[in-house]
Amino acid sequence: MYKFTRVVTSVLLSLISAGAFAQATTNSPYSAYGIGGIVAPTFVPSKGMGGLSFSMRNPDNINFANPASYNALYLTTIEAGAHGVYNKLTTSSLSENNKNFSIDHLAFGFPVGKENSSKWGMAFGMLPFSTSGYQVGTKSNLDTVQVSNNLDGDGGYSQVFIGNSVKVVKDLSVGFNISYVFGEISRTNNSEFTIPGAFNSRTTSATSVSGFNFNYGLQYVLKKGDHNLILSYSGSPKLRLDAKTDYVSDRYVKNSQGTIIRMDTSDYHPGVKGSYLLPSQHGFGIMYQKPFKLQVGLDFQYQNWSNFEQNDQNQGFKDAYSVILGTQYTPDITSVSKYSNRIDYRAGFSYNKSYLYLNSKNINQVQLSFGVGLPLSHQSFGGNLYTASKLNIAVELGQRGTTENDLVKEQYARLNFGLTLNDRWFVKRKFD
Secondary structure: OHHHHHHHHHHHHHHHHOOOOOOOOOOEHHHHOOOOEEOOOOOHHHHOOOOOOOOOOOOOOOOOOOHHHHHHOOOEEEEEEEEEEEEEEEOOOOEEEEEEEEEEEEEEEEEOOOOOOOOEEEEEEEEEEEEEEEEEEEEEEEOOEEEEEEEEEEEEEEEEEEEEEEEEEOOEEEEEEEEEEEEEEEEEEEEEEOOOOOOEEEEEEEEEEEEEEEEEEEEEEEEEOOEEEEEEEEEEOOEEEEEEEEEEEEEEEEOOOOOEEEEEEEEEEEEEEEEEEEOOEEEEEEEEEEOOOEEEEEEEEEEOHHHOEEOOEEOOOOOEEEEEEEEEEOOOOOOOOOHHHHOEEEEEEEEEEEEEEEOOEEEEEEEEEEEEEEEOOEEEEOOEEEEOOEEEEEEEEEEEEOOHHHOOEEEEEEEEEEEEEEEOOOOOOOOO
C-alpha cells in the first residue's frame, strides 16, 4: 500500500506544480458580485452528506471546515478531489446550458506523537476559496445597427493552509488553520457592434488578492459505550484581503472570422491598490455517531455579510445563513465476504440564504446530495480490521435564484470525485 500511496502522491503533486487547480471554474451570473462565489471548504465525503462538516470527526478523513478534528486521525491521510458540473441557466424567456471541470483540492493530515494517541494532529494543503465565471449580455439598436453590451468574468482565488489540533482535556479538542489566500479574477465590460470592421470598446479589470485567513474550532465528544454525541463550533474573524487591480480601456475591431484586433488603448491604470473586508463566520454542529457504522448530523452557519466592504465601501449585502442535515451509513466495515457491506452510503440536504438581495429578491439555494465511499484497502487498528483508503463519489443536485423580477434561475448537477489514501508514514520500525 505504501508504494501505491507514494506513486499517487507524486502524481497529485505534479498536478499542483503544473497549476492544474490554482483556480476553480464556474458558470454562474451570481459569481459576478463581491469576490466571486464562495466555495465551501469541504471535501468529497462531506459533499455527499450535503456539506455536513462542523461535527465530522473520523480517523480516516481530513476535515478542514473544523480543524479541531485533526487529532482524530490514526494514519497519514491524503485527500484529493475534482468535480464536473452541468448547469442550466433560465430567465423568463431564455435558457442556456453549460458544463465545466475542475481539480479542487489536495490535503495531507497525520497524527503527531505517540501512534493512535488522538492528542495532536496536523494538516496542510490547498483548496479553492472563491470562483468567478459568467457571461451576461444585452442587445440594443443604435440607428440601424445592433449593439451588444456584455459583461464577462473569469478566474478565482485559492488558499494554501496549515492547521493543528490538540486534545486540551478529556474529550475536548481545539484546533486552528492559518491560510494564505491568493489569485486573480478578471472582469470585462464591452460594447460591440455586430458589423465587421466597426470600432468597439471595452474595459477590463484584473484584480489579484493576497492575505492571511484564520479559522478555529472545537469539538466535544460525549461517549456512552460505543455511541458518541459530538458537539462542535467552528468560526473565523473578519478578514481583510489586500487587492491590486489593473484597469485597461481599449478599442478593437473584429474581422469577418471573429478575430479581435486591438486598435488603441485609451486608458491604463496598473496596480491600483484596494481591499476586501470579508465577514466573520460562526458555525455550530451536532452529530450522533456510532463509529464505523452510522453518523447523523446537523449544521448551522451564520455569516455577517452586511459588513462586507470593497475598497472601504459597504456593498449592501445581507447577512447569510445555512442549514445542513446529513448522514452516513456503513453496513459492516469489517466484512470480508461482501464488498457492498463495506461501502459508506451518504445523503444530505442543505438550504442556504445567501448574502445577495437583487431586484427585491433573496438569492437562495437548496440542494440534495448523495454519495458513496468505495473501499480500496483494509487497515488494522488495535486488532480491529476496517476499511481505510477509499474512492469517494458525491452527486449534488441544486437550484439557486429565481426567474422572477428579471433574475436568473440556476439549476445544476455536480459530480464530485475524491480519493482518500491512508497509510503508515513517520512510524519508527521495530525489529526483534
